[in-house]
Amino acid sequence: MKVLVTGGAGYIGSTICSALEDRGHTPVILDSLITGRIEFTKNRIFYKGDIADLALVDKIFEEHPDICSTVHCAALTVVPESVADPYNYYNENVAKTNILLKKLCELGCKDFLFSSSASIYGDTKKQEVTESDPLNPQSPYAATKYMCELIMRDFSVAYGARAIVFRYFNVVGADPSMRTGPYKDAPTLLLPRLILHDKGLGQFKLTGVNWPTRDGTGVRDYVHVWDIAMAHALAVERFDTVCADAPFQAINLGSGSGVTVREFIRDFEAVVGHKLDIEETDPRPGDVAGAFTKIDKAQNLLGWSPTLSIQSAIADNLKWYDIYNSNK
Ligand SMILES: NC(=O)c1ccc[n+]([C@@H]2O[C@H](COP(=O)([O-])OP(=O)(O)OC[C@H]3O[C@@H](n4cnc5c(N)ncnc54)[C@H](O)[C@@H]3O)[C@@H](O)[C@H]2O)c1
Known part of the structure:
Protein backbone atom coordinates (compact mmCIF):
# COMPACT_ATOMS: atom_id res chain seq x y z
CA MET A 1 0.00 0.00 0.00
CA ALA A 174 15.61 4.06 17.95
CA ASP A 175 14.96 1.90 14.91
CA PRO A 176 16.70 -1.40 15.86
CA SER A 177 18.29 -1.39 12.36
CA MET A 178 19.68 2.12 13.10
CA ARG A 179 18.13 3.81 10.04
CA THR A 180 16.82 6.71 12.17
CA GLY A 181 16.43 7.71 15.80
CA PRO A 182 16.09 10.64 18.21
CA TYR A 183 17.90 13.72 16.96
CA LYS A 184 16.80 16.57 19.24
CA ASP A 185 18.40 17.67 22.49
CA ALA A 186 15.86 16.76 25.16
CA PRO A 187 17.67 17.46 28.43
CA THR A 188 14.45 17.34 30.48
CA LEU A 189 13.48 13.79 29.54
CA LEU A 190 14.54 10.84 31.68
CA LEU A 191 16.54 8.77 29.18
CA PRO A 192 18.44 11.67 27.57
CA ARG A 193 19.28 12.95 31.07
CA LEU A 194 20.61 9.53 32.07
CA ILE A 195 22.67 9.26 28.89
CA LEU A 196 24.22 12.71 29.41
CA HIS A 197 24.89 11.92 33.08
CA ASP A 198 26.53 8.61 32.20
CA LYS A 199 28.73 10.31 29.62
CA GLY A 200 29.81 12.96 32.13
CA LEU A 201 27.93 15.69 30.24
CA GLY A 202 25.18 16.51 32.73
CA GLN A 203 23.95 16.08 36.26
CA PHE A 204 21.12 13.68 37.10
CA LYS A 205 18.96 14.02 40.21
CA LEU A 206 16.21 11.56 41.10
CA THR A 207 13.44 14.01 41.97
CA GLY A 208 10.67 12.60 44.16
CA VAL A 209 11.11 9.39 46.15
CA ASN A 210 8.04 9.48 48.39
CA TRP A 211 5.19 9.01 45.93
CA PRO A 212 2.53 6.39 46.77
CA THR A 213 4.03 3.90 44.30
CA ARG A 214 5.73 0.52 44.74
CA ASP A 215 9.16 2.06 45.39
CA GLY A 216 8.31 5.71 46.08
CA THR A 217 9.48 7.04 42.71
CA GLY A 218 7.12 8.18 39.96
CA VAL A 219 5.46 5.72 37.59
CA ARG A 220 6.03 6.18 33.87
CA ASP A 221 5.02 4.37 30.73
CA SER A 255 3.61 -0.72 27.79
CA GLY A 256 0.52 -1.93 29.60
CA SER A 257 2.38 -2.20 32.89
CA GLY A 258 4.41 0.90 33.69
CA VAL A 259 7.83 1.27 35.23
CA THR A 260 8.99 3.35 38.16
CA VAL A 261 11.79 5.85 37.66
CA ARG A 262 14.01 3.78 39.95
CA GLU A 263 13.29 0.61 37.92
CA PHE A 264 14.08 2.50 34.73
CA ILE A 265 17.42 3.61 36.20
CA ARG A 266 18.16 -0.04 37.13
CA ASP A 267 17.40 -1.05 33.54
CA PHE A 268 19.75 1.66 32.32
CA GLU A 269 22.49 0.44 34.68
CA ALA A 270 21.99 -3.14 33.48
CA VAL A 271 22.44 -2.01 29.86
CA VAL A 272 25.57 0.10 30.46
CA GLY A 273 26.98 -2.49 32.89
CA HIS A 274 27.71 -0.23 35.84
CA LYS A 275 25.97 1.62 38.68
CA LEU A 276 25.27 5.32 38.35
CA ASP A 277 25.97 7.76 41.12
CA ILE A 278 22.57 9.39 41.63
CA GLU A 279 21.47 12.03 44.12
CA GLU A 280 17.88 11.81 45.44
CA THR A 281 15.96 15.06 46.00
CA ASP A 282 12.46 16.41 46.55
CA PRO A 283 9.99 16.50 43.64
CA ARG A 284 10.07 19.53 41.33
CA PRO A 285 7.03 21.82 41.24
CA GLY A 286 4.40 20.28 38.96
CA ASP A 287 5.77 16.73 39.23
CA VAL A 288 3.10 14.04 39.57
CA ALA A 289 3.11 10.40 40.71
CA GLY A 290 2.48 9.44 37.10
CA ALA A 291 0.48 6.76 35.34
CA PHE A 292 0.58 4.01 32.77
CA THR A 293 -1.97 2.83 30.27
CA LYS A 294 -3.93 -0.33 29.89
CA ILE A 295 -3.55 -1.61 26.34
CA ASP A 296 -6.58 -3.89 26.05
CA LYS A 297 -8.08 -1.79 23.26
CA GLY A 303 -3.80 -7.29 17.70
CA TRP A 304 -0.95 -5.08 18.94
CA SER A 305 1.08 -5.22 22.09
CA PRO A 306 4.69 -4.18 22.64
CA THR A 307 7.30 -6.76 21.74
CA LEU A 308 10.46 -4.94 22.83
CA SER A 309 11.65 -4.39 26.40
CA ILE A 310 12.72 -1.17 28.04
CA GLN A 311 16.27 -2.49 28.15
CA SER A 312 16.26 -2.98 24.37
CA ALA A 313 14.89 0.55 23.92
CA ILE A 314 17.68 1.92 26.12
CA ALA A 315 20.31 -0.14 24.27
CA ASP A 316 19.02 1.00 20.85
CA ASN A 317 18.88 4.62 22.05
CA LEU A 318 22.49 4.45 23.29
CA LYS A 319 23.71 2.84 20.07
CA TRP A 320 21.92 5.47 18.01
CA TYR A 321 23.29 8.27 20.23
CA ASP A 322 26.84 7.18 19.43
CA ILE A 323 26.18 6.78 15.69
CA TYR A 324 24.34 10.10 15.42
CA ASN A 325 26.86 12.10 17.39
CA SER A 326 29.86 10.61 15.58
CA ASN A 327 28.31 11.77 12.26
CA LYS A 328 27.59 15.32 13.44
N1 LIG B 1 8.05 11.94 20.78
C1 LIG B 1 7.09 11.58 21.62
O1 LIG B 1 7.37 10.99 22.69
C2 LIG B 1 5.65 11.82 21.28
C3 LIG B 1 4.67 11.50 22.24
C4 LIG B 1 3.33 11.72 21.91
C5 LIG B 1 2.98 12.21 20.66
N2 LIG B 1 3.95 12.55 19.76
C6 LIG B 1 3.55 13.07 18.46
O2 LIG B 1 4.18 12.32 17.44
C7 LIG B 1 4.43 13.14 16.29
C8 LIG B 1 5.88 13.02 15.88
O3 LIG B 1 6.68 13.46 16.97
P1 LIG B 1 8.27 13.40 16.91
O4 LIG B 1 8.75 13.20 18.29
O5 LIG B 1 8.69 12.46 15.83
O6 LIG B 1 8.60 14.91 16.50
P2 LIG B 1 9.52 15.48 15.32
O7 LIG B 1 9.64 16.94 15.55
O8 LIG B 1 10.77 14.67 15.20
O9 LIG B 1 8.64 15.21 14.03
C9 LIG B 1 7.66 16.13 13.56
C10 LIG B 1 7.92 16.31 12.07
O10 LIG B 1 6.89 17.14 11.53
C11 LIG B 1 7.47 18.08 10.64
N3 LIG B 1 6.55 19.23 10.61
C12 LIG B 1 6.15 20.01 11.64
N4 LIG B 1 5.26 20.94 11.21
C13 LIG B 1 5.08 20.71 9.87
C14 LIG B 1 4.26 21.32 8.88
N5 LIG B 1 3.43 22.35 9.15
N6 LIG B 1 4.31 20.83 7.61
C15 LIG B 1 5.14 19.79 7.29
N7 LIG B 1 5.94 19.18 8.20
C16 LIG B 1 5.90 19.64 9.49
C17 LIG B 1 8.83 18.39 11.24
O11 LIG B 1 9.75 18.90 10.31
C18 LIG B 1 9.24 17.00 11.78
O12 LIG B 1 9.95 16.26 10.79
C19 LIG B 1 4.01 14.55 16.69
O13 LIG B 1 2.72 14.79 16.19
C20 LIG B 1 3.99 14.50 18.20
O14 LIG B 1 3.07 15.42 18.73
C21 LIG B 1 5.27 12.37 20.04
Whole structure:
Protein backbone atom coordinates (compact mmCIF):
# COMPACT_ATOMS: atom_id res chain seq x y z
CA MET A 1 0.00 0.00 0.00
CA LYS A 2 1.11 3.57 -0.59
CA VAL A 3 0.76 5.75 2.49
CA LEU A 4 1.22 9.51 2.90
CA VAL A 5 3.31 10.19 6.00
CA THR A 6 3.29 13.80 7.15
CA GLY A 7 6.24 14.52 9.42
CA GLY A 8 8.00 11.50 7.91
CA ALA A 9 11.39 13.19 8.33
CA GLY A 10 10.93 13.36 12.11
CA TYR A 11 11.81 10.90 14.86
CA ILE A 12 8.61 8.87 14.98
CA GLY A 13 7.46 9.51 11.39
CA SER A 14 10.74 8.23 9.93
CA THR A 15 10.53 5.08 12.08
CA ILE A 16 6.97 4.55 10.86
CA CYS A 17 8.30 4.84 7.28
CA SER A 18 10.81 2.06 8.05
CA ALA A 19 8.12 -0.15 9.57
CA LEU A 20 5.87 0.42 6.55
CA GLU A 21 8.73 -0.45 4.17
CA ASP A 22 9.62 -3.57 6.15
CA ARG A 23 6.02 -4.75 5.71
CA GLY A 24 6.12 -4.11 1.96
CA HIS A 25 4.39 -0.72 1.85
CA THR A 26 5.56 2.55 0.25
CA PRO A 27 5.64 5.73 2.35
CA VAL A 28 5.32 9.10 0.62
CA ILE A 29 6.74 11.76 2.92
CA LEU A 30 5.44 15.32 3.24
CA ASP A 31 7.62 17.29 5.64
CA SER A 32 8.68 20.94 5.85
CA LEU A 33 11.92 20.00 7.69
CA ILE A 34 11.10 22.65 10.29
CA THR A 35 12.59 20.18 12.75
CA GLY A 36 12.97 16.93 10.79
CA ARG A 37 16.14 15.63 9.13
CA ILE A 38 16.64 15.45 5.38
CA GLU A 39 18.83 12.35 5.80
CA PHE A 40 15.85 10.48 7.28
CA THR A 41 14.15 10.78 3.87
CA LYS A 42 17.04 9.18 1.95
CA ASN A 43 15.91 6.67 -0.71
CA ARG A 44 12.29 7.55 0.07
CA ILE A 45 9.66 9.48 -1.91
CA PHE A 46 9.88 12.91 -0.33
CA TYR A 47 8.10 16.23 -0.84
CA LYS A 48 9.53 19.14 1.10
CA GLY A 49 6.76 21.48 2.10
CA ASP A 50 4.03 22.46 4.48
CA ILE A 51 1.00 20.29 5.24
CA ALA A 52 -1.25 23.27 4.47
CA ASP A 53 0.27 23.86 1.02
CA LEU A 54 -2.74 22.64 -0.97
CA ALA A 55 -1.05 22.97 -4.37
CA LEU A 56 1.67 20.65 -3.11
CA VAL A 57 -0.87 18.17 -1.74
CA ASP A 58 -2.59 18.20 -5.18
CA LYS A 59 0.77 17.55 -6.87
CA ILE A 60 1.49 14.63 -4.51
CA PHE A 61 -1.86 13.01 -5.35
CA GLU A 62 -1.45 13.67 -9.08
CA GLU A 63 1.86 11.84 -8.94
CA HIS A 64 0.66 9.17 -6.46
CA PRO A 65 -3.08 8.64 -7.02
CA ASP A 66 -2.74 5.23 -5.35
CA ILE A 67 -2.11 6.69 -1.86
CA CYS A 68 -4.77 5.01 0.27
CA SER A 69 -4.29 6.49 3.73
CA THR A 70 -2.44 9.18 5.67
CA VAL A 71 -0.33 8.87 8.80
CA HIS A 72 -0.37 12.38 10.22
CA CYS A 73 2.68 12.94 12.45
CA ALA A 74 3.64 16.49 11.42
CA ALA A 75 3.41 18.84 14.36
CA LEU A 76 5.32 21.15 16.64
CA THR A 77 5.96 19.18 19.82
CA VAL A 78 7.68 21.24 22.53
CA VAL A 79 5.40 21.88 25.53
CA PRO A 80 7.16 25.00 26.97
CA GLU A 81 7.32 26.52 23.48
CA SER A 82 3.55 26.01 23.18
CA VAL A 83 3.01 27.79 26.50
CA ALA A 84 5.14 30.73 25.34
CA ASP A 85 3.54 30.96 21.88
CA PRO A 86 0.11 29.29 21.82
CA TYR A 87 -0.97 31.12 18.66
CA ASN A 88 1.77 29.43 16.70
CA TYR A 89 0.91 26.00 18.10
CA TYR A 90 -2.82 26.32 17.42
CA ASN A 91 -2.03 27.59 13.94
CA GLU A 92 0.60 25.01 13.02
CA ASN A 93 -0.95 21.97 14.65
CA VAL A 94 -4.70 22.60 14.56
CA ALA A 95 -5.53 25.08 11.78
CA LYS A 96 -3.18 23.38 9.32
CA THR A 97 -4.48 19.92 10.22
CA ASN A 98 -8.01 21.17 9.54
CA ILE A 99 -6.93 22.41 6.10
CA LEU A 100 -4.99 19.25 5.25
CA LEU A 101 -7.70 16.81 6.31
CA LYS A 102 -10.42 18.68 4.41
CA LYS A 103 -8.25 18.54 1.29
CA LEU A 104 -7.62 14.82 1.78
CA CYS A 105 -11.37 14.24 2.08
CA GLU A 106 -11.92 16.16 -1.18
CA LEU A 107 -9.29 13.98 -2.82
CA GLY A 108 -11.18 10.92 -1.63
CA CYS A 109 -8.36 9.78 0.67
CA LYS A 110 -10.32 9.60 3.91
CA ASP A 111 -8.44 7.15 6.14
CA PHE A 112 -6.32 8.90 8.77
CA LEU A 113 -3.95 7.74 11.46
CA PHE A 114 -3.01 10.43 13.91
CA SER A 115 -0.12 10.87 16.35
CA SER A 116 -1.95 11.95 19.48
CA SER A 117 -0.52 11.99 22.96
CA ALA A 118 -1.15 10.69 26.46
CA SER A 119 -0.68 14.29 27.58
CA ILE A 120 -4.34 14.93 26.72
CA TYR A 121 -5.36 13.01 29.86
CA GLY A 122 -3.69 15.52 32.17
CA ASP A 123 -3.05 14.35 35.74
CA THR A 124 -5.71 11.65 36.08
CA LYS A 125 -4.83 10.85 39.75
CA LYS A 126 -5.17 7.21 38.66
CA GLN A 127 -2.23 4.91 38.05
CA GLU A 128 -3.97 3.01 35.24
CA VAL A 129 -5.34 5.03 32.35
CA THR A 130 -7.84 3.82 29.75
CA GLU A 131 -9.25 5.47 26.65
CA SER A 132 -12.52 6.24 28.45
CA ASP A 133 -10.85 8.36 31.13
CA PRO A 134 -11.68 12.08 31.04
CA LEU A 135 -9.51 14.27 28.85
CA ASN A 136 -7.93 17.29 30.45
CA PRO A 137 -5.04 18.70 28.40
CA GLN A 138 -2.75 20.85 30.55
CA SER A 139 -0.76 22.75 27.91
CA PRO A 140 -1.45 24.36 24.55
CA TYR A 141 0.54 21.52 22.95
CA ALA A 142 -1.70 18.88 24.56
CA ALA A 143 -4.76 20.96 23.66
CA THR A 144 -3.71 20.93 19.99
CA LYS A 145 -3.68 17.12 20.07
CA TYR A 146 -7.13 17.07 21.64
CA MET A 147 -8.50 19.54 19.07
CA CYS A 148 -7.11 17.50 16.18
CA GLU A 149 -8.84 14.45 17.61
CA LEU A 150 -12.12 16.38 17.63
CA ILE A 151 -11.60 17.43 14.02
CA MET A 152 -11.10 13.80 13.03
CA ARG A 153 -14.09 12.63 15.04
CA ASP A 154 -16.33 15.25 13.43
CA PHE A 155 -14.95 14.63 9.91
CA SER A 156 -15.82 10.97 10.36
CA VAL A 157 -19.44 11.96 10.97
CA ALA A 158 -19.72 14.67 8.33
CA TYR A 159 -17.44 13.59 5.49
CA GLY A 160 -17.26 9.80 5.78
CA ALA A 161 -13.66 9.83 7.01
CA ARG A 162 -12.22 7.10 9.24
CA ALA A 163 -9.67 7.97 11.89
CA ILE A 164 -7.49 5.93 14.20
CA VAL A 165 -5.86 8.22 16.74
CA PHE A 166 -2.99 6.76 18.68
CA ARG A 167 -2.35 8.30 22.07
CA TYR A 168 1.34 7.61 22.59
CA PHE A 169 2.78 7.40 26.07
CA ASN A 170 6.57 8.04 26.43
CA VAL A 171 8.33 7.00 23.26
CA VAL A 172 11.97 5.88 23.57
CA GLY A 173 14.57 4.03 21.58
CA ALA A 174 15.61 4.06 17.95
CA ASP A 175 14.96 1.90 14.91
CA PRO A 176 16.70 -1.40 15.86
CA SER A 177 18.29 -1.39 12.36
CA MET A 178 19.68 2.12 13.10
CA ARG A 179 18.13 3.81 10.04
CA THR A 180 16.82 6.71 12.17
CA GLY A 181 16.43 7.71 15.80
CA PRO A 182 16.09 10.64 18.21
CA TYR A 183 17.90 13.72 16.96
CA LYS A 184 16.80 16.57 19.24
CA ASP A 185 18.40 17.67 22.49
CA ALA A 186 15.86 16.76 25.16
CA PRO A 187 17.67 17.46 28.43
CA THR A 188 14.45 17.34 30.48
CA LEU A 189 13.48 13.79 29.54
CA LEU A 190 14.54 10.84 31.68
CA LEU A 191 16.54 8.77 29.18
CA PRO A 192 18.44 11.67 27.57
CA ARG A 193 19.28 12.95 31.07
CA LEU A 194 20.61 9.53 32.07
CA ILE A 195 22.67 9.26 28.89
CA LEU A 196 24.22 12.71 29.41
CA HIS A 197 24.89 11.92 33.08
CA ASP A 198 26.53 8.61 32.20
CA LYS A 199 28.73 10.31 29.62
CA GLY A 200 29.81 12.96 32.13
CA LEU A 201 27.93 15.69 30.24
CA GLY A 202 25.18 16.51 32.73
CA GLN A 203 23.95 16.08 36.26
CA PHE A 204 21.12 13.68 37.10
CA LYS A 205 18.96 14.02 40.21
CA LEU A 206 16.21 11.56 41.10
CA THR A 207 13.44 14.01 41.97
CA GLY A 208 10.67 12.60 44.16
CA VAL A 209 11.11 9.39 46.15
CA ASN A 210 8.04 9.48 48.39
CA TRP A 211 5.19 9.01 45.93
CA PRO A 212 2.53 6.39 46.77
CA THR A 213 4.03 3.90 44.30
CA ARG A 214 5.73 0.52 44.74
CA ASP A 215 9.16 2.06 45.39
CA GLY A 216 8.31 5.71 46.08
CA THR A 217 9.48 7.04 42.71
CA GLY A 218 7.12 8.18 39.96
CA VAL A 219 5.46 5.72 37.59
CA ARG A 220 6.03 6.18 33.87
CA ASP A 221 5.02 4.37 30.73
CA TYR A 222 7.77 3.85 28.15
CA VAL A 223 7.28 2.18 24.83
CA HIS A 224 9.88 1.40 22.17
CA VAL A 225 9.55 3.61 19.09
CA TRP A 226 9.70 0.48 16.91
CA ASP A 227 6.62 -0.93 18.63
CA ILE A 228 4.88 2.41 18.07
CA ALA A 229 5.87 2.32 14.40
CA MET A 230 4.63 -1.26 13.99
CA ALA A 231 1.25 -0.27 15.43
CA HIS A 232 0.88 2.19 12.55
CA ALA A 233 1.91 -0.35 9.93
CA LEU A 234 -0.63 -2.83 11.33
CA ALA A 235 -3.35 -0.18 11.50
CA VAL A 236 -2.82 0.84 7.87
CA GLU A 237 -3.47 -2.79 6.93
CA ARG A 238 -6.42 -3.27 9.29
CA PHE A 239 -8.49 -0.12 8.90
CA ASP A 240 -11.62 -2.13 8.08
CA THR A 241 -11.28 -4.25 11.22
CA VAL A 242 -10.30 -1.45 13.58
CA CYS A 243 -13.07 0.85 12.36
CA ALA A 244 -15.69 -1.87 11.85
CA ASP A 245 -17.89 -0.65 14.72
CA ALA A 246 -17.06 3.07 14.66
CA PRO A 247 -15.24 5.27 12.13
CA PHE A 248 -13.32 7.10 14.89
CA GLN A 249 -11.16 5.09 17.27
CA ALA A 250 -8.81 6.46 19.94
CA ILE A 251 -6.28 3.88 21.09
CA ASN A 252 -3.65 4.18 23.82
CA LEU A 253 -0.18 2.91 22.94
CA GLY A 254 1.99 2.14 25.93
CA SER A 255 3.61 -0.72 27.79
CA GLY A 256 0.52 -1.93 29.60
CA SER A 257 2.38 -2.20 32.89
CA GLY A 258 4.41 0.90 33.69
CA VAL A 259 7.83 1.27 35.23
CA THR A 260 8.99 3.35 38.16
CA VAL A 261 11.79 5.85 37.66
CA ARG A 262 14.01 3.78 39.95
CA GLU A 263 13.29 0.61 37.92
CA PHE A 264 14.08 2.50 34.73
CA ILE A 265 17.42 3.61 36.20
CA ARG A 266 18.16 -0.04 37.13
CA ASP A 267 17.40 -1.05 33.54
CA PHE A 268 19.75 1.66 32.32
CA GLU A 269 22.49 0.44 34.68
CA ALA A 270 21.99 -3.14 33.48
CA VAL A 271 22.44 -2.01 29.86
CA VAL A 272 25.57 0.10 30.46
CA GLY A 273 26.98 -2.49 32.89
CA HIS A 274 27.71 -0.23 35.84
CA LYS A 275 25.97 1.62 38.68
CA LEU A 276 25.27 5.32 38.35
CA ASP A 277 25.97 7.76 41.12
CA ILE A 278 22.57 9.39 41.63
CA GLU A 279 21.47 12.03 44.12
CA GLU A 280 17.88 11.81 45.44
CA THR A 281 15.96 15.06 46.00
CA ASP A 282 12.46 16.41 46.55
CA PRO A 283 9.99 16.50 43.64
CA ARG A 284 10.07 19.53 41.33
CA PRO A 285 7.03 21.82 41.24
CA GLY A 286 4.40 20.28 38.96
CA ASP A 287 5.77 16.73 39.23
CA VAL A 288 3.10 14.04 39.57
CA ALA A 289 3.11 10.40 40.71
CA GLY A 290 2.48 9.44 37.10
CA ALA A 291 0.48 6.76 35.34
CA PHE A 292 0.58 4.01 32.77
CA THR A 293 -1.97 2.83 30.27
CA LYS A 294 -3.93 -0.33 29.89
CA ILE A 295 -3.55 -1.61 26.34
CA ASP A 296 -6.58 -3.89 26.05
CA LYS A 297 -8.08 -1.79 23.26
CA ALA A 298 -4.89 -1.94 21.15
CA GLN A 299 -4.73 -5.69 21.73
CA ASN A 300 -8.39 -6.34 20.95
CA LEU A 301 -8.87 -4.05 17.95
CA LEU A 302 -5.42 -4.12 16.40
CA GLY A 303 -3.80 -7.29 17.70
CA TRP A 304 -0.95 -5.08 18.94
CA SER A 305 1.08 -5.22 22.09
CA PRO A 306 4.69 -4.18 22.64
CA THR A 307 7.30 -6.76 21.74
CA LEU A 308 10.46 -4.94 22.83
CA SER A 309 11.65 -4.39 26.40
CA ILE A 310 12.72 -1.17 28.04
CA GLN A 311 16.27 -2.49 28.15
CA SER A 312 16.26 -2.98 24.37
CA ALA A 313 14.89 0.55 23.92
CA ILE A 314 17.68 1.92 26.12
CA ALA A 315 20.31 -0.14 24.27
CA ASP A 316 19.02 1.00 20.85
CA ASN A 317 18.88 4.62 22.05
CA LEU A 318 22.49 4.45 23.29
CA LYS A 319 23.71 2.84 20.07
CA TRP A 320 21.92 5.47 18.01
CA TYR A 321 23.29 8.27 20.23
CA ASP A 322 26.84 7.18 19.43
CA ILE A 323 26.18 6.78 15.69
CA TYR A 324 24.34 10.10 15.42
CA ASN A 325 26.86 12.10 17.39
CA SER A 326 29.86 10.61 15.58
CA ASN A 327 28.31 11.77 12.26
CA LYS A 328 27.59 15.32 13.44
N1 LIG B 1 8.05 11.94 20.78
C1 LIG B 1 7.09 11.58 21.62
O1 LIG B 1 7.37 10.99 22.69
C2 LIG B 1 5.65 11.82 21.28
C3 LIG B 1 4.67 11.50 22.24
C4 LIG B 1 3.33 11.72 21.91
C5 LIG B 1 2.98 12.21 20.66
N2 LIG B 1 3.95 12.55 19.76
C6 LIG B 1 3.55 13.07 18.46
O2 LIG B 1 4.18 12.32 17.44
C7 LIG B 1 4.43 13.14 16.29
C8 LIG B 1 5.88 13.02 15.88
O3 LIG B 1 6.68 13.46 16.97
P1 LIG B 1 8.27 13.40 16.91
O4 LIG B 1 8.75 13.20 18.29
O5 LIG B 1 8.69 12.46 15.83
O6 LIG B 1 8.60 14.91 16.50
P2 LIG B 1 9.52 15.48 15.32
O7 LIG B 1 9.64 16.94 15.55
O8 LIG B 1 10.77 14.67 15.20
O9 LIG B 1 8.64 15.21 14.03
C9 LIG B 1 7.66 16.13 13.56
C10 LIG B 1 7.92 16.31 12.07
O10 LIG B 1 6.89 17.14 11.53
C11 LIG B 1 7.47 18.08 10.64
N3 LIG B 1 6.55 19.23 10.61
C12 LIG B 1 6.15 20.01 11.64
N4 LIG B 1 5.26 20.94 11.21
C13 LIG B 1 5.08 20.71 9.87
C14 LIG B 1 4.26 21.32 8.88
N5 LIG B 1 3.43 22.35 9.15
N6 LIG B 1 4.31 20.83 7.61
C15 LIG B 1 5.14 19.79 7.29
N7 LIG B 1 5.94 19.18 8.20
C16 LIG B 1 5.90 19.64 9.49
C17 LIG B 1 8.83 18.39 11.24
O11 LIG B 1 9.75 18.90 10.31
C18 LIG B 1 9.24 17.00 11.78
O12 LIG B 1 9.95 16.26 10.79
C19 LIG B 1 4.01 14.55 16.69
O13 LIG B 1 2.72 14.79 16.19
C20 LIG B 1 3.99 14.50 18.20
O14 LIG B 1 3.07 15.42 18.73
C21 LIG B 1 5.27 12.37 20.04
